[in-house]
Amino acid sequence: MKRALITGVTGFAGRYLAKNLLDHGYEVWGGARNGSINSVNGVKLIELNYTSYQEIQNKMNDLEPDVVFHLSGQSSVRRSWDIVEETFDANLMASINLLDGIRHSNIKEHVTLLTIGSSEEYGPSAKSPITEDSVAAPANPYGLSKYALGNLSMMYNKVYNMKTIHVRSFNHIGPGQSEGFVTSDFAKQVTDIAKGLLEPIMYVGDLSSRRDFTDVRDIVEAYRLLYERGEAGQIYNVCSSNNVAVKDILDTLVSFAEVQIDMKTDPAKLRPNNVLEYYGSNGKITEVTGWKPQIPLEQSLHDIYKDWLKGS
Structure with a gap:
């Protein structure tokens, strides 16, 4: 062993x-x-x-x-x-x-x-x-x-x-991640709104960035x-070798809540030198080990949402 x-x-x-x-x-x-x-x-x-x-x-x-x-x-x-x-x-x-x-x-x-x-x-x-x-x-x-x-x-x-x-x-990303990371931060806000703890408004920065x-x-x-x-x-x-818009991450999480949430831009959350696209290549690890991601992004986000809903 x-x-x-x-x-x-x-x-x-x-x-x-x-x-x-x-x-x-x-x-x-x-x-x-x-x-x-x-x-x-x-x-x-x-x-x-x-x-x-x-x-x-x-x-x-x-x-x-x-x-x-x-x-x-x-x-x-x-x-x-x-x-x-x-x-x-x-x-x-x-x-x-x-x-x-x-x-x-x-x-x-x-x-x-x-x-x-x-x-x-x-x-x-x-x-x-x-x-x-x-x-x-x-x-x-x-x-x-x-x-x-x-x-x-x-x-x-x-x-x-x-x-x-x-x-x-x-x-x-995944269930159990603390605040301070984008999917957890979004999921906590969405679930707090779904629970009636917050008004149905989210203040966001630039959601057009694409990440891995x-x-x-x-x-x-x-x-x-x-x-x-x-x-x-x-x-x-x-990495996944894919790039996903942050807006798509948020839209998917909001869709789980089945409540209307308004998005408003907060100038304080805008980054002056934001990189629009940033993703990796997993070709080397795949060639050597055969590894590739198996869990679809939507499943990950749903698991994260459920985790925060129950009070992570």
Whole structure:
């Protein structure tokens, strides 16, 4: 039986990844920072602090995982502008100790490490469809921290012969996602209106932008397949290869509510340099692993809507 360790297991993607691995016969351990360990069904939890690589080294020697999925970090682009130092500490400095802890451990020769990055690494100037060969020019602290992580991951593969794979995931969506992300924000507003908690008016920005959305349940399937079939020392996009207008996302969510909702433009929500189209290519991961998204967008949105309706 393969043994997996998920850092950030209590987070949005971490919980789904744990379920996916358990369903496929893995023994799953979850790491969380001190004070934040919550129960996750079927997962054996350990405390993981990233203050020194020696502590990580000891944990790796004790646990001896076959694969480490590194999901832990600060995940909000918006918040990264307000907490730049915290973002780099969580996404980069902690990851350096994780990499060094594995490098100095007894499992260095056989363990695979997947570092989870973001499409934000490419930045707004990237031409869609974005491939792994597109020039990366991140334009916010979150994207820059993930880009630095990816470069470190690849450097440790080349210099120390570690089995590292870096993943650049595009927009995750799904039930259980917190506010601060477009589908969750829209779904909460729509369900609050459906419940009579808000007046039937939504104030929105530019809805013409087209983005790449993938259900989190498909995203974590890609992570597992990359461990099982991916090539160490490589970067892979995880995305749908489709672009969808934000307006279509909102219209679909509103259609579930069966109430009339007026849309009004809020100038404060308009972005001066908004990128109209931004989507990736999943050709590389599909060729290597056979992975493709399986959950239709409308199903994802309906699941998100129902989750907020019941009070997520």
